[in-house]
Amino acid sequence: MSILEVEGLRTVFHTDKETVYAVDGIDFDVAAGETVGLVGESGSGKSVTARSIMGLVKPPGVIEDGSVRFRGDELTAGNWDRHRGDMAIVFQDPTNSLNPVYTVGNQIKESLRIHQGLRGREAHERAVEHLEAVGIPDAGRRVDEYPHQFSGGMQQRAVIAVALACDPDLLICDEPTTALDVTVQAQILDLLADLQATEDLAILFITHDMGVIEETTDRVNVMYAGEIVESAPVAELFSNPKHPYTKGLLASIPGRTATGDRLPTIEGEVPTPSAPAGSCRFAPRCPAAFDGCEAVHPEAVAVGEDHEAACLLYDEAYGETAEDADFFGGDRE
Ligand SMILES: Nc1ncnc2c1ncn2[C@@H]1O[C@H](COP(=O)(O)OP(=O)(O)OP(=O)(O)O)[C@@H](O)[C@H]1O
Ligand code: NI
Secondary structure, X not given: OEEEEEEEXXXXXXXXXXXXXXXXXXXXXXXXXXXXXXXXXXXXXXXXXXXHHHOOOOOXXXXXXXXXXEOOEEOOOOOHHHHOOOEEEEOOOHHHHOOOOOOHHHHHHHHHHHHHOOOHHHHHHHHHHHHHXXXXXXXXXXXXXXXXXXXXXXXXXXXXXXXXXXXXXXEEEEOOOOOOOHHHXXXXXXXXXXXXXXXXXXXXXXXXXXXXXXXXXOEEEEEEOOEEEEEEEHHHHHHOOOOHHHHHHHHOOOOOOOOOOOOOOOOOOOOOOOOOOOOOOOHHHOOOOOXXXXXXXXXXXXXXXXXXXXXXXXXXXXXXXXXXXXXXXXXXX
16 A cells, blocks of 8 residues: 555746746655665755655745655645654764754654653653664663764764654655765665664655666656656666666666776766756767756656656657667666
8 A cells, every 4th residue: 555645746946037946846755664775866856755745845945746645644634743653764964964063862862752751761761762772782871962063974873763763654764874975874664674674664765866766666666857757666667777867877887887998978967957848858868868868857667567667768659760879878888
């Protein structure tokens, strides 16, 4: 059963200069106990998606269209408060998530008080348990320490403990390991996998790193300039990528392409979507683009079992005219 359903979500920013279609009509679901990935380069709309789900979009941003349902309850009708303890979010930088003037324990206890009505001794003991559960050694002592006394990795563990103290069903992780060094990053990913198994958590995992996606997720949504351009179960996406953008992201994983010491990367960067999509937003960077791509907006079509891509190469009406070349270094010498 899906606990989160996102349908036709459109979140725009009305700035003085232009309207930014940061999230432009996306659909995806997260089932109970499942880890769903949202991957794309910087500026593709991942964080705005997370904020939209959590009800954290602030002016000049507005959810203009679509639906976000938590266990069937429409959140965009202003119902976020009813689900405050059901969903939690962990951001990239733990230093911004922890309050420097309170002990780590007090921040967990605050969450326990609000969401579970626990106080005093009971809250204290539970806070220690939460720190132990996220792998903080000597938790009974460290519960009374301040965030600055924790290393970066320990701070992110503490942030996760605070998030879990409200006993959520859905945890959104927005680049939770990007600010950490590689070893610590791996430890945090292991921790999330363990927690998911023990707490039966659903996780929406946001990252720009395809390597992390492969290790962490069950299902992947690839995002580009406000749109989901491909979605599939993780093994299918990695063995049988369809969208040229996905192929480009995969080719940039170190060690994945056969030879050569230079990583093939996609040239250019994600454009700011400042007009409704009338064409493929990836076309200007796409090695497989053909005439139709600049004129027609591609809709998502089935390209395999439980696998969709929004690319004219796979649209019956257009794909015939294009050549499905093996670009991005498939057989590079
Ligand atoms: N407050 C804002 N005002 C105007 N535009 C915004 C605002 N916040 C985000 N955007 C725009 O929305 C788009 C998506 O941004 P978002 O932060 O969601 O990207 P992202 O995929 O999370 O990137 P990153 O990997 O860098 O975190 C970008 O074009 C960004 O400039
Ligand atoms: Ni982001």
